Amino acid sequence: MAYSITELCEGCTACARLCPVAAIAGTPKGMHTINPKRCVECGVCARACTKSAVADAAGNPLPRVPRKDWPKPAFAAENCSACGICVQACTAGALAISLPQFRGDLRVSAYLANEKKCVGCALCAQDCPMDAIRMQTPEVAA
Amino acid sequence: MYTPRYAKINLSTGEIAEHPISRTYYEKYLGGKTLAARLLLDLMPSGLDPLAPEAVVVVNTGPLNGTGAPCSSRFNLSFKNVLTGGVASSNCGGSFGVMLKKAGFDGLIITGAAEKPVRIEALDGELSIIDAADLWGLDCEETQEKLPKAYGKLVTGPAGENLVRYAGLASGERMAGRCGPGAVFGAKKLKCVTAYGTARPYVAQPEKYHKYVQEWVRFVKNHSMTGDALPHYGSAGLVSKANASHALPTLNFKYGHDDLADTVSGETLAETRLTRNSGCVSCPIRCERRVMLDGREVKGPEYETVGFFGPNIGAHDLDAICRLNYVCDILGLDTISAASTIAYAMELYEDKGVDFGVRFGDVSNLEEILRKTALREGIYDELANGSKWLSEKYGGEDYAIHAKGLEMASYEPRRSVGMGLGYATSNRGGCHLNGGYLALLESVGVLSVAPQKPRSKGELAVFMQNALEAVSAAGCCLFSAQTFVPDIFFKLGPHHWVTRLVGKIFTLAGPVLRLLMAAGPLLRLNTLYILPHAQALRLCTGLPVFTGAFLRVGERSYNLERLFSVREGVTQDSLPGRVTRTPQVPGDPSTVVPLEKMLPVYYKTRGWKDGVPTKRTLKKLGIES
Numbered sequence: 187m188a189y190s191i192t193e194l195c196e197g198c199t200a201c202a203r204l205c206p207v208a209a210i211a212g213t214p215k216g217m218h219t220i221n222p223k224r225c226v227e228c229g230v231c232a233r234a235c236t237k238s239a240v241a242d243a244a245g246n247p248l249p250r251v252p253r254k255d256w257p258k259p260a261f262a263a264e265n266c267s268a269c270g271i272c273v274q275a276c277t278a279g280a281l282a283i284s285l286p287q288f289r290g291d292l293r294v295s296a297y298l299a300n301e302k303k304c305v306g307c308a309l310c311a312q313d314c315p316m317d318a319i320r321m322q323t324p325e326v327a328a
Numbered sequence: 329m330y331t332p333r334y335a336k337i338n339l340s341t342g343e344i345a346e347h348p349i350s351r352t353y354y355e356k357y358l359g360g361k362t363l364a365a366r367l368l369l370d371l372m373p374s375g376l377d378p379l380a381p382e383a384v385v386v387v388n389t390g391p392l393n394g395t396g397a398p399c400s401s402r403f404n405l406s407f408k409n410v411l412t413g414g415v416a417s418s419n420c421g422g423s424f425g426v427m428l429k430k431a432g433f434d435g436l437i438i439t440g441a442a443e444k445p446v447r448i449e450a451l452d453g454e455l456s457i458i459d460a461a462d463l464w465g466l467d468c469e470e471t472q473e474k475l476p477k478a479y480g481k482l483v484t485g486p487a488g489e490n491l492v493r494y495a496g497l498a499s500g501e502r503m504a505g506r507c508g509p510g511a512v513f514g515a516k517k518l519k520c521v522t523a524y525g526t527a528r529p530y531v532a533q534p535e536k537y538h539k540y541v542q543e544w545v546r547f548v549k550n551h552s553m554t555g556d557a558l559p560h561y562g563s564a565g566l567v568s569k570a571n572a573s574h575a576l577p578t579l580n581f582k583y584g585h586d587d588l589a590d591t592v593s594g595e596t597l598a599e600t601r602l603t604r605n606s607g608c609v610s611c612p613i614r615c616e617r618r619v620m621l622d623g624r625e626v627k628g629p630e631y632e633t634v635g636f637f638g639p640n641i642g643a644h645d646l647d648a649i650c651r652l653n654y655v656c657d658i659l660g661l662d663t664i665s666a667a668s669t670i671a672y673a674m675e676l677y678e679d680k681g682v683d684f685g686v687r688f689g690d691v692s693n694l695e696e697i698l699r700k701t702a703l704r705e706g707i708y709d710e711l712a713n714g715s716k717w718l719s720e721k722y723g724g725e726d727y728a729i730h731a732k733g734l735e736m737a738s739y740e741p742r743r744s745v746g747m748g749l750g751y752a753t754s755n756r757g758g759c760h761l762n763g764g765y766l767a768l769l770e771s772v773g774v775l776s777v778a779p780q781k782p783r784s785k786g787e788l789a790v791f792m793q794n795a796l797e798a799v800s801a802a803g804c805c806l807f808s809a810q811t812f813v814p815d816i817f818f819k820l821g822p823h824h825w826v827t828r829l830v831g832k833i834f835t836l837a838g839p840v841l842r843l844l845m846a847a848g849p850l851l852r853l854n855t856l857y858i859l860p861h862a863q864a865l866r867l868c869t870g871l872p873v874f875t876g877a878f879l880r881v882g883e884r885s886y887n888l889e890r891l892f893s894v895r896e897g898v899t900q901d902s903l904p905g906r907v908t909r910t911p912q913v914p915g916d917p918s919t920v921v922p923l924e925k926m927l928p929v930y931y932k933t934r935g936w937k938d939g940v941p942t943k944r945t946l947k948k949l950g951i952e953s
Binding site: 207208209221223224225226267268269270271273274277283285286289290292294313314315316317 | 396397398423426452453477478525526538541542545549556559560598599602604605606607608609610611612614
């Protein structure tokens with residue numbers, strides 16, 4: 187099952203630009219569609235849609251969420267093995283492995299290097315084999 | 329019941345079809361190079377030229393790829409060996425294997441040849457053949473930059489396009505270097521395979537598996553080799569160890585020790601050039617070196633590359649080694665075969681005056697020569713055929729350092745005779761990893777199992793070969809097998825009496841190993857400390873893969889690959905005269921590889937007659953030839 191886009195879509199392209207798995211196709215001002223084979227139901231498109239034109243797998247329309255309220259990954263460095271699975275999963279390019287602090291420093295770990303790029307898809311947290319990533323909404327973090 | 333998904337692509341006709349894998353095949357061969365060897369035997373007509381259009385190449389993954397298990401990003405290519413004419417398997421890290429699985433495929437079987445350059449794209453469970461005229465002629469780096477960043481990529485470079493016999497394939501900055509897969513792609517006019525998708529690889533018991541993976545990652549991180557030595561110094565850290573035990577090939581394997589080796593060691597690299605370490609996706613070891621070259625960060629050299637572009641050609645310029653490593657990578661050349669062929673050419677000049685413009689100690693023109701070799705320009709057309717071909721034309725077979733046609737790796741077998749046996753018997757040719765990597769137990773590891781004595785080496789080689797084959801079939805990196813040597817020995821150090829005693833005991837291990845291997849699937853004891861991959865495979869596949877069954881998978885692999893080579897007429901398990909006849913220390917006969925003493929024991933342990941698996945052995949393993 188996958189998310190879908192309803193006729194309310196006005197073709198603003200916001201969802202297609204943010205989709206972390208490039209599952210959304212469409213032309214500007216034209217109706218967009220979601221490739222069901224690729225959709226991972228992360229909900230990023232729904233949160234970004236000003237027209238609430240995205241419906242979940244059951245067909246329920248989903249509300250827009252202001253960007254400041256999107257969830258962000260929080261890292262438990264002590265659990266991280268720096269295996270890079272999250273960095274690869276993050277197509278937005280928001281994550282990186284930290285640099286060594288001195289020559290021979292092996293205590294490096296994944297971190298949110300570019301918060302602005304993060305779309306809150308949670309693919310990093312889902313893929314992390316070490317459970318080192320938790321998604322947090324901003325109020326929880328605060 | 330789950331079975332892996334394979335598809336067959338015929339580039340001549342453009343036909344794409346599913347290739348069903350039976351449950352029996354899955355249970356017996358799992359995946360990776362074991363299943364690929366079976367498919368090669370089934371699907372490839374015998375007697376074909378490795379570069380013929382009908383030649384089959386299997387690109388596949390193992391069950392653990394993409395599941396989060398440590399070091400589980402390795403994928404495999406199996407095909408007919410361009411250098412030896414026997415079987416070939418080439419293994420590579422990077423993200424391609426993981427992405428192929430996420431794209432919904434466990435393996436691709438490619439046959440036929442396109443008329444114009446093409447690429448194969450695996451997207452969300454669908455395959456397509458796309459024109460790639462715009463990519464043909466570009467180097468590995470440029471090609472990958474032109475493709476979408478998120479895709480897993482497997483590309484051939486100029487060397488492959490020009491059918492250099494030791495051309496490799498690049499995936500990111502990792503290389504499937506050995507045996508000439510780049511040339512096979514080039515002959516098929518296949519520039520690259522790309523993959524992308526979001527499917528989740530199959531795991532039979534997700535919760536238990538997830539928990540086990542976490543334990544396994546912690547175990548790997550806490551082991552002295554995988555958690556400390558390899559992350560600090562990479563594989564290049566072995567230079568000083570090999571040099572200390574006189575097992576570092578020097579001046580085309582004339583000697584095993586170089587007084588200046590420290591100037592190019594992994595320690596020196598870490599202290600003077602390393603910017604950080606990195607790794608393949610899902611690997612907690614992170615052995616990859618990152619170094620600066622012309623103002624930007626690139627992949628640093630591995631042990632083999634350091635050894636072969638360093639002491640083995642009489643050079644000690646670490647900057648040049650980093651540069652030549654990078655040049656080989658973007659051209660799509662196997663650094664081992666390329667550098668070893670150059671070392672042979674250097675000696676050929678000294679011995680017979682045949683001049684390819686290369687001299688011991690001089691690295692100044694090697695970048696240019698590598699580029700000319702990749703393009704097969706002028707006299708370098710001949711250098712592109714490898715050292716076996718050259719020695720057949722110009723002579724000097726004794727110092728053409730290859731086995732079956734594939735250049736040997738950077739471990740001097742005269743101070744690591746088990747490794748010598750491995751080189752000789754390795755199905756794909758002179759390969760340390762396919763050969764069982766006994767150097768780890770003889771010359772570069774913490775244990776020292778009588779490096780110059782043949783006793784028990786036959787059994788040890790069989791045991792290690794089977795274990796490493798099974799690790800590859802699982803989809804894991806062989807560095808994850810470094811934890812097979814218990815951490816306690818690293819803590820005690822190589823000179824502690826306990827470590828030395830255990831090394832001595834291992835020289836008597838032959839009968840015990842034979843017994844263990846005969847027990848086969850009855851061996852069920854399995855923990856993190858004893859073949860951790862087996863338990864991961866159990867939880868991932870749902871199959872009863874315990875220690876014995878796991879080793880059997882490796883044994884099937886070795887026998888299947890041997891069957892393929894025998895069918896193609898490649899059976900001779902031999903080594904060059906330099907290592908079997910000329911003592912490394914003049915006048916000391918213990919410094920040669922006593923191959924004739926080890927081979928009979930090896931064959932007996934394997935259940936082979938004159939290098940050929942017997943019907944009884946195949947029946948025991950359930951292999952139908």
